[in-house]
Amino acid sequence: MDAFPYGGLICSGCRDLEPSFERGMSMFRLDQLGEKLIHEIKYQGVKGVLNDMPIWLEFVPEFAEYIEGAVLIPVPLHPRKQRKRNFNQSKWIADSLAKAIGGGTWVEDALVRTRMTKTQTKLDLNERRKNVKNAFALRQGNCLDTERRLILVDDVFTTGATLEACAQALLKGGFPKVEVATAGRK
Numbered sequence: 001m002d003a004f005p006y007g008g009l010i011c012s013g014c015r016d017l018e019p020s021f022e023r024g025m026s027m028f029r030l031d032q033l034g035e036k037l038i039h040e041i042k043y044q045g046v047k048g049v050l051n052d053m054p055i056w057l058e059f060v061p062e063f064a065e066y067i068e069g070a071v072l073i074p075v076p077l078h079p080r081k082q083r084k085r086n087f088n089q090s091k092w093i094a095d096s097l098a099k100a101i102g103g104g105t106w107v108e109d110a111l112v113r114t115r116m117t118k119t120q121t122k123l124d125l126n127e128r129r130k131n132v133k134n135a136f137a138l139r140q141g142n143c144l145d146t147e148r149r150l151i152l153v154d155d156v157f158t159t160g161a162t163l164e165a166c167a168q169a170l171l172k173g174g175f176p177k178v179e180v181a182t183a184g185r186k
Helices: 012-017 032-042 047-059 061-067 079-085 089-101 125-132 161-172
Strands: 024-029 071-074 111-113 136-138 150-157 179-185
Touching (some): 024 047, 024 061, 032 089, 032 179, 047 061, 047 089, 061 089, 061 179, 089 150, 161 179
Parallel strands (some): 024 179, 071 150, 150 179
């Protein structure tokens, strides 16, 4: 596994997207092993895979440093999808990161998905952008300090459309800067 920092390097997805998030990092590339890990978590609900998070972070200490001390905000599922699936893989990943890192790093469910969207897996970049446009909002009554360092957490960075839509919701909510982190990247 290798971390790939987006800060300083511009991935092809970000060149196309021109993101409003400040910077981002993925823990590993979605090679055969990475795809298997994500598939087990996301589609089979194998939360136990994340018990190895401390070991994953040993392989990519720069990822742990990047996350340390931040408020981790998982990309939310629509309530209907959450009930059907019975878990949110992004929340699981954020929780396991916060537990492994400690040191003032915690998870806050600061966003809500305001409408049901279709799966992004078979959509191209433009379709993905349209699909998630205005699909997220800041959760009413959240108590986040706008001066805190916020990192959106998702399972995979493919085109960045979902993370971009979430970042825009946070920026509209008064947060001056948003960063992103994912377990894997395409």
